[in-house]
Amino acid sequence: MIEVKNIHKSFSGVEVLKGISTSFEKGKTNLIIGQSGSGKTVFIKCLLGLFDYEEGCIAYDGKVFSELSEDQKRNLRAEIGMVFQGSALFDSMTIAQNVMFPLKMFTKQSRSEMEDRVDFVLKRVNLIDAHNKMPSEASGGMQKRVAIARAIVNNPKYLFCDEPNSGLDPKTSIIIDNLIQEITDEYNITTVINSHDMNSVMEIGEKIVFLKDGLKAWEGSKDTIFKTDNEVVTDFVYSSELMKKVRQMYIEEKQ
Amino acid sequence: MKYLHYIGTYFLMIVEMFRKPTKWSVMKQLILKDIDDLIIGSLGIVAFISFFVGGVVTIQTALNISNPLIPKYLVGFATRQSVILEFAPTFISIIMAGKVGSFITSSIGTMRVTEQIDALEVMGINSLNYLVFPKFISLLLYPFVISIAMFLGILGGMAACVYGGFSSLSDYIIGIQTDFIPFHITYAFIKTTIFAFVLATIPSYHGYYMTGGALEVGKASTTSFVWTSVVIILLNYILTQMLLS
Numbered sequence A: 001m002i003e004v005k006n007i008h009k010s011f012s013g014v015e016v017l018k019g020i021s022t023s024f025e026k027g028k029t030n031l032i033i034g035q036s037g038s039g040k041t042v043f044i045k046c047l048l049g050l051f052d053y054e055e056g057c058i059a060y061d062g063k064v065f066s067e068l069s070e071d072q073k074r075n076l077r078a079e080i081g082m083v084f085q086g087s088a089l090f091d092s093m094t095i096a097q098n099v100m101f102p103l104k105m106f107t108k109q110s111r112s113e114m115e116d117r118v119d120f121v122l123k124r125v126n127l128i129d130a131h132n133k134m135p136s137e138a139s140g141g142m143q144k145r146v147a148i149a150r151a152i153v154n155n156p157k158y159l160f161c162d163e164p165n166s167g168l169d170p171k172t173s174i175i176i177d178n179l180i181q182e183i184t185d186e187y188n189i190t191t192v193i194n195s196h197d198m199n200s201v202m203e204i205g206e207k208i209v210f211l212k213d214g215l216k217a218w219e220g221s222k223d224t225i226f227k228t229d230n231e232v233v234t235d236f237v238y239s240s241e242l243m244k245k246v247r248q249m250y251i252e253e254k255q
Numbered sequence B: 001m002k003y004l005h006y007i008g009t010y011f012l013m014i015v016e017m018f019r020k021p022t023k024w025s026v027m028k029q030l031i032l033k034d035i036d037d038l039i040i041g042s043l044g045i046v047a048f049i050s051f052f053v054g055g056v057v058t059i060q061t062a063l064n065i066s067n068p069l070i071p072k073y074l075v076g077f078a079t080r081q082s083v084i085l086e087f088a089p090t091f092i093s094i095i096m097a098g099k100v101g102s103f104i105t106s107s108i109g110t111m112r113v114t115e116q117i118d119a120l121e122v123m124g125i126n127s128l129n130y131l132v133f134p135k136f137i138s139l140l141l142y143p144f145v146i147s148i149a150m151f152l153g154i155l156g157g158m159a160a161c162v163y164g165g166f167s168s169l170s171d172y173i174i175g176i177q178t179d180f181i182p183f184h185i186t187y188a189f190i191k192t193t194i195f196a197f198v199l200a201t202i203p204s205y206h207g208y209y210m211t212g213g214a215l216e217v218g219k220a221s222t223t224s225f226v227w228t229s230v231v232i233i234l235l236n237y238i239l240t241q242m243l244l245s
């Protein structure tokens, strides 16, 4: 469970986050959605302590992040898995080495145990024979999946994903969404996902926070997002022709 | 004010670099990789430059000694002094500020702009220790590079002297043995060790604390070269004043 109170963040005088309060529950997939530029990435980086914020408070299972010592912060972070929007793979290492990295740093497993685990997670993200490629030789979608594999390899307690399925085809997208859902259920972890993909919203949006211009405009779940009258949300949700049709059918079905 | 802030950040960086060390099994590999990149990778250019500049120093000295009363062995003596005291430790360090320094800044800077440093931090790794400490350790081998530069500089001088017909081999050898003061070697290696620290940390600082994108990585490399050279030249002055006078 992660609680967030009144986060304000600005860059050289321009306020990007204007006081966001919410909570992300354990064992659930929490989605942050919103238009490009609404502050999703900045918000998630504040949650992780990568950005300092001027005001507000973030607590991980009751531990207030800003009050922790450097060492306590590092220990907490060893339990965090993060997928960056740009993947952020280590470009001096092969794909398998990238995925193995957290195991090497934080576990005492033997080489063969680590290799087995790497094989296992790479299989789960649908990458079978890419072990020895360098990140620069992998496609954007492959890099994303490697980043996901790296984030989950050491069974994190908190999983953050900044647009895990941007750049993926619809089929792989669904595999990734389901994987994230499964891991969240299986290990009962707190998962926070940035997304603007409506498919993901419908698949895995157990809790949804809608950001607009650095403010929380709405909060709900995949069941309530289609029923809400909040104009800002409907505007976003039904912006595509496909979604408009879905809504039409939904209304017709009801009548 | 701004510069005070930079200097403060630089020293905090150095303190942070020694905190929460990375697992030894991982650190060992990082150090070996940096030795390969920074030390072994520089030997070629250092050898080339040392040999030929040593030769030029000899030729210039020989050409400027036209007075027949000045003994011939002075050519060897002058070459030895300039190579050991200034040319190898200082001149080569400036070259290294360009080669090794810009490599360090651009590789760390690229990791910064592609969020790889954030990825390390998010995992709970002390990224300064992970990135800068192995560079610092591998540059402790830098005096070794400089001793090769000294040797080849003097050797290059010898080659130029003999093949150019400026003086005989035996005169040159007498020259490089004349009035040898062992402390000059100590002085040179004290300088070299301090320059090694500068070479590891100032470029790392410029890479680590940069912001922006690929364009800024290029700019950071240039700034890092300028500052590394300036600091080396200033420290050279201060150390020479302190140690030799």
Ligand SMILES: Nc1ncnc2c1ncn2[C@@H]1O[C@H](COP(=O)(O)OP(=O)(O)OP(=O)(O)O)[C@@H](O)[C@H]1O
Pocket: A011, A016, A034, A035, A036, A037, A038, A039, A040, A041, A042, A043, A085, A196
């Ligand atoms: N390092 C930074 N310095 C200055 N401004 C920034 C910085 N990072 C983000 N911003 C600004 O903050 C705002 C929100 O950016 P953010 O990256 O959070 O958007 P986003 O919701 O993640 O968008 P997208 O869906 O396109 O990834 C933008 O207006 C951006 O210009």
Ligand SMILES: [Mg+2]
Pocket: A040, A041, A042, A085, A162
């Ligand atoms: Mg973003």
